[in-house]
Amino acid sequence: MKHSYAVCGCKSWNKRIFDTTIRKLPGTWVFIASKDELTAGTLGKINPRYIFFLHWSWKVPAGIIQQFECVNFHMTDVPYGRGGSPLQNLILRGHKDTKLSALRMTDMMDAGPVYLKEHLGLEGTAQEILERSSEIAAGMIEKIIAGNIQPVAQRGDSVAFHRRKPEESRIPSGLSAAQLYDFIRMLDGEGYPPAFVKSGGFRYEFTNAVLHDASVEARVQIIPDTSS
DSSP, X not given: OOOEEEEEEOSHHHHHHHHHTGGGSSSEEEEEOSTTTOOHHHHHHHOOXXXXXXXXXXXXXHHHHHHSOEEEEESSOTTEXXXXXXXXXXXXXXXXXXXXXXXXXXXXXXXXXXXXXXXXXXXXXXXXXXXXXXXXXXXXHHHHHHHTOOOBOOOSOOEEEOOOOGGGGBOOTTOOHHHHHHHHHTTOSTTSOOEEEEETTEEEEEEEEEEOSSOEEEEEEEEEOOOO
16 A cells, blocks of 8 residues: 655755655655645645654644644653754763663654664754754655564653753853863754854854864854844
């Protein structure tokens, strides 16, 4: 039987991995890029066996989660690290690698049963890590549809992460060179507020960090600070 599938992704690299890899898998594949496209009417026409969420910035309606088998990819070894901003929270805690977990979506955030997990390294910028995670997710999607993998309930104590706010991108004082490098790179990605400092009526935003022995080299954009 030929199945249909939907893939939801709101970032440019999600569409790229869909076009280069996922849509070539067996079955009929549809890409959904915005919350306005993710409706019961649209999904009813597709009738997807699974809906895969690569990177999604909006709450998925409860009716869709209840009607369809929805799978999201979370960048922690759940139940450790449920919640928002997993990439940044992991790096701030000193993690060098993590697991990308494929979860059955439920009404509780990141608490659903697990289909499978894959290793994910945390080296590089946020952009590089996020693109790498989408590539890994594509391989996980192939395994899920080929093996009809049944999700298993999470085990262990839950550790929750908080979703970071834009003002938390201000670089704190007292960081070592390595910590400063990590702080800049973990925010260096599409859609993230970059690491910054304010001084003398200007806002200094940092990207493209390179760690040397005891210093950090980075690109800086200087913007007049109009905030009160």
